Amino acid sequence: MTTIRDVAKLSGVSASTVSRVLNKNGYVNQETEQKVKQAIQKLQYEPNAVARGLASKKTGTIALILPNITNPFFPELARAVEDVARSYGYTVLFGNSDDQGDKEKSYIEVLKQRYVDGIIFSSHTLQRDDVVRLRSNKIPFVVLDRAPVGEACSVVRSNNLEGARMAVRHLLDRGSRKIAHIYGPQEILTAKERLRGYEETVKDFGWYTPTLMVPGNFRLDGGMSAAKELMQRHPDVDGIFVGNDLMAVGVLKTLLRMGIKVPEQVAVCGFDGIHLTEAVEPEITTVAQPIYELGALATKLLIQKVNGVDVENKVHELEVTLIPRDSTRKDTSL
Template sequence: MATIRDVARLAGVSVATVSRVINKTDSVNPETAAQVLKAIEQLQYEPNAVARGLAGKKMGIIALILPDILNPFFPALARGVEDVAQKKGLTVILGNSDDLGLKESTYIKDLKKKYVDGFIFASNTIREEDVESLRKEGIPIVLLDRGLNTASCPVIRSNNRAGAKLAVQHLIERGCQKIAHIYGPQEFITARDRLLGYEEVVGELEGYSPSLMVSGKFDIESGRQGVEHLLKRHPQVDGIFAGNDLMAIGALKALRERGILVPEQVKVCGFDGISLTEITEPELTTVAQPIYEMGGLAARILLNEIEGGVRENTIIELDVTLIPRKSTQ
């Protein structure tokens, strides 16, 4: 592989001149610069990224830390980040945090050594001190979806409370009178907001009881178990709003196992808009988040700060859309 010295020798200039042309730090005579660029092309020389990082240049790498890429919600989010980053010539490093604050802190420590230009976290467990530490070091950070509310960096999520209200109102419009809710882990701000949205609507209904709410873990099995608990308490339930699509899929499975017809006897609505909702039987009604767009927006905000120092310390809530399908018809 060619070295910077090889380029300098072929172009008939000093190593320092080649470095200035590559890093665009000082003005170089156009004719000399052209000689250097021609030598670089001829030798197929690639500047050492680490050396450029040590010189204070951008590395062209951002880190995306997700709770679990196996959750179908997060691949679409990651794709949105990657597509925007790729158009700008940046590489995305992906990590799974498993919602463990210590693991996230380790990622931050290790990736800073690799001169990562910025971080995007979809996490409810990232520590405020880690956010502040990155800010003090001038490393941009954006929080996505489950991210804590903070004034020190941008936070992007959907309007979860409004989306939950859309779901419950839809079930009411479809004739449901006893609507239950399988809610997600309450340490997640997204799950809390969806629970609040549910309560805001059903609290006004005759026959509402807090026992119509059961906890879940944002996975299929907890949705299935949630239906078991609900039917023991309230056999007359005719509508279920699940806090995410995976739990709604689990609810469909449990109802089917018991010979309960969906939507004839019980109508089911999920939340997220993941692609699996189109292949369930029946197809699942869902409140769809703009998942891909959310990831893309996070990348654009991060890149604006990396490239131009523009910091947007704000909480952005994107609109959601109800997609009615056969599970509520």
């Protein structure tokens, strides 16, 4: 494998001179620079990114830590991060934390050793000590959804509270008279705010009871088991607001298996706006997050930080949109 010393020998200069040419750091006269570039081309030398990073303090790489790569929401988010990063000349490394804090910490250590320029956290396990360590190592970062309590960070998120209210109001408008909620893990702020939005909207109705709320763990199988439990508790439920689209697919599957017609008997509304909601029958109504815009904004903010721009540590909250589909279609013949 060709090394920097091979380039130096062929061009008749020192390795440090070759390094200055590669990193554009320090003065090299035009004639010498041309000799080095010719040697690089002739030897087809490709500089090691990490080695260059040692000299320039930048490697042209950023990282995205995701909590659960099996949820279609996160690959759609990753697509946006990669697209925007490439447009700025950056490569993206991906890590899947599986919602495990220890795994996330190990990623941070590995990425630090690889001299990554910055990190986007879309996981839900980032802790205050992680933030302190990132800042002490001068690693720029941006958080999607939430930051640890007591730490001012650049956060990009959707308006989950209003989105939940929007979903429940839609179910009421289409004629539902007893609405349940299948929610995600309550240690996750997005799940907590969606549950809060549901409760605030239905708490004054006479039919409301806490037993209408069932956990589903933000997973497809969780949505399936939650739907079964819910319909056994309250067979007269005629509307379900589901805390994310992946669970909503599971809810739909279980209801149809139980012989319950959607939307004629039970209307279903999800949350996220992933493409999977269009691939099932009936297509699922959803409160869509601007997934691409979330990833794009987080990436732009991170690259600004990497380039030394003084980015204010604040929450950037984007609006959501209700997309009505067949799973909540109002049947006027009923």
